[in-house]
Amino acid sequence: MTEQPIGVMDSGLGGLSVWQALIQCLPEENFIYLGDSGFCPYGSKSAAEILPRVTHIVDFLEEKGCKAIVVACNAITAASIDFLRQHYPIPFIGMEPAIKPASVHTRTRAVGVLATERTLQGRLFATTRSKYAQGIRVVAIAGNGLVEQVEVLDFDGDATMDLLRRYLRPMLTENIDHLVLGCTHYPFLAASIRRIVGDGVCIVNPAPAVARHTLSVLEQMQIRHPPNGSVGRSIFYTTGDTEKMKHMLSFIQAADREVTPVRL
Ligand code: DGL
Numbered sequence: 001m002t003e004q005p006i007g008v009m010d011s012g013l014g015g016l017s018v019w020q021a022l023i024q025c026l027p028e029e030n031f032i033y034l035g036d037s038g039f040c041p042y043g044s045k046s047a048a049e050i051l052p053r054v055t056h057i058v059d060f061l062e063e064k065g066c067k068a069i070v071v072a073c074n075a076i077t078a079a080s081i082d083f084l085r086q087h088y089p090i091p092f093i094g095m096e097p098a099i100k101p102a103s104v105h106t107r108t109r110a111v112g113v114l115a116t117e118r119t120l121q122g123r124l125f126a127t128t129r130s131k132y133a134q135g136i137r138v139v140a141i142a143g144n145g146l147v148e149q150v151e152v153l154d155f156d157g158d159a160t161m162d163l164l165r166r167y168l169r170p171m172l173t174e175n176i177d178h179l180v181l182g183c184t185h186y187p188f189l190a191a192s193i194r195r196i197v198g199d200g201v202c203i204v205n206p207a208p209a210v211a212r213h214t215l216s217v218l219e220q221m222q223i224r225h226p227p228n229g230s231v232g233r234s235i236f237y238t239t240g241d242t243e244k245m246k247h248m249l250s251f252i253q254a255a256d257r258e259v260t261p262v263r264l
Pocket of ligand 1: 010011012014015041042044074075076119147182184185
């Protein structure tokens with residue numbers, strides 16, 4: 001059981017930011033990544049549209065023998081994590097908007113959240129906000145169009161920078177000192193975001209916390225690969241353009257990986 005891979009799923013390339021954190025935290029584990037770039041973006045779609053896609057992806061990962069699945073997508077987590085936990089026997093680790101750490105550390109009492117529509121409309125966002133951000137001004141803005149820019153690997157072109165300025169300026173006007181990245185595609189825009197917000201704003205990427213949580217779930221369930229100095233293997237699948245995923249992998253210094261196309 002411990003040798004079995006961990007599935008990592010996303011609407012596209014964004015979940016690779018979570019995979020990076022996972023291999024740091026759990027280097028000995030094997031991973032199977034599936035990005036549904038052929039149907040991306042999810043963030044503007046309804047839960048009813050997302051759910052059948054998610055079911056296909058999870059069935060695929062289960063057939064590959066995954067012992068656990070990291071839902072490396074805030075929109076999928078918002079739309080379907082309860083459903084997945086009810087219908088499949090393996091553990092699911094979801095994304096959570098990192099409002100808690102941002103609210104604990106803010107000095108200006110104002111935090112920004114950049115996420116997709118689907119995530120901002122979800123119950124998880126509402127409950128996390130009311131639980132951890134009492135008395136804090138939460139400036140939540142939907143980053144419409146940003147996922148598409150990341151999918152075409154445009155991290156800092158004019159169109160991307162224009163969108164980022166449009167979404168981030170109102171947050172700066174509200175004097176935020178923390179910016180929560182509520183979409184796993186957005187860490188690839190971190191350098192561009194930094195250029196706009198300057199050094200005074202802490203950019204919070206929840207991926208390392210999700211990786212630590214994955215570790216604790218595996219330990220709790222006694223399915224963690226023993227950390228014995230070995231290095232696990234990662235396999236990548238996409239429903240979209242394999243070349244784009246390869247480019248993204250080379251951007252994150254994982255250039256030598258094979259990407260296999262899949263139809264779901
Ligand atoms: N990476 C996904 C997320 O974290 C993007 C959703 C989308 O495809 O719009 O929400």
